[in-house]
Structures are given as C-alpha cells and as structure tokens.
Amino acid sequence: MPAIHGYHAHIYFDVKEAEKAETLCKAAGEKFPLRVGIMHLQPVGPHPRGSCQLAFKNSLMGDMLPWLIENRNGLTILLHTLTGDDYLDHTDNAFWLGTAEPLNLDGL
Template sequence: MRFPQNLYQHYHAHLYYDSSSVEVAQHIYQKLQSMSEYRLGRFHRKLVGPHPQWSFQIAFTRSQFDEIITWLERHRQDLSVLVHGDTGNFFLDHTEHAYWLGEEHKLNLRMA
C-alpha cells in the first residue's frame, strides 16, 4: 500500500462506508461541510461508479492536498479512503494514480 503523494493538480477522495458505519461517515461528511474549502459530492447509500461500497466524494486541489490528507487520516477512524488524481483518464486515475488510507478495496473497473 502506498501513502498518497501530491503529484497532480486536482484530486478526488472517496470515503467508504456501509450500513454499520454510516453514522460515522455522516459525522465526517458534516465536519467536512462545515470546513467549506472542499467540494463534496452526494452522500450515497448505494454503489456508484467503480466503488464497491457506499461512498461520498471530496474534490480538492494540489494546494489543499497536505491539509485534507492529514485531516482524513486523523478523522477517518477505521473507514477506508480512496485518494486519486483527477486527470481526466478514468482508468489511470483509479489505478496508477490511486492511493489508499486504510484498507484497500477492489474497484469495479469494467466501466472504464
């Protein structure tokens, strides 16, 4: 497992949760909303895109990278977070440009 590196201009992080951890994820989502520096996606209770668990997305830039990665590592508890560059190349962004905080999950890349 590789720790996230700041190599791209734009990023997404996807925090993963399920029915047993949805309350923890909601708390993290609300904290991030109050920070307002980051663009948050919808709080999904279904599978979306290549993600094998429920998730929500955090969009951020290179200049926000260190702060948000440190914050997520401190506050994610036992939840996994996929962090990847947002370069416009779906397949590479979710493979070569991807890093994990916590347990790594297998993505559904058939849609690439």
C-alpha cells in the first residue's frame, strides 16, 4: 500500500441538513488545524450529494475520528486516505460514519 499523506472527511448533506453540516465543519475548523473546504450544495466529483471536505494531516486522525463520531449529529461522513491513488482512497481505503452511499467512481 502507498504511504498515507493525510485524510479527507466528506460531510454529506441534503438542503435540509446544510446548516447542520456547516455548523459541524465550522466547529471542526475552529477546534483542529485543518482545511475546511467549500460547502457544495450539489454533487461534485464522486460524491452523490452536497458535501463539505475536511482535509487533515495523519497526526490528527486519532483526535478527528472520535470527534467526528461524537459530533456528526446524524450526518453521513466518508473518511478516506490520501495516498495518490484516488480510486483506492475512495474504495478500499475508506470507511463510513453513518450509512454508506454509492459513489460515482467513473472519473477516478
């Protein structure tokens, strides 16, 4: 397996959950030294619905995972590695908090 260079957590939401997702992403950005991405209201890339990306270093994984579990407030989150192999990162090297959703893997 290639080296893991960091992680992405994609917070998924529908229109009615957008405020809840924005609150979660903002809180993560205030608590941890990570990058909070744009709130995409429509599907982007492989993601099946609205999402916001949290990008963080390996050293934060031990703190981020339990924090996301405790604070996701019913939102679905895709958490995956960053190895340089986008397909494997979004499939074999990924896990879900909440119900897994089908990804559009054609472009990976």
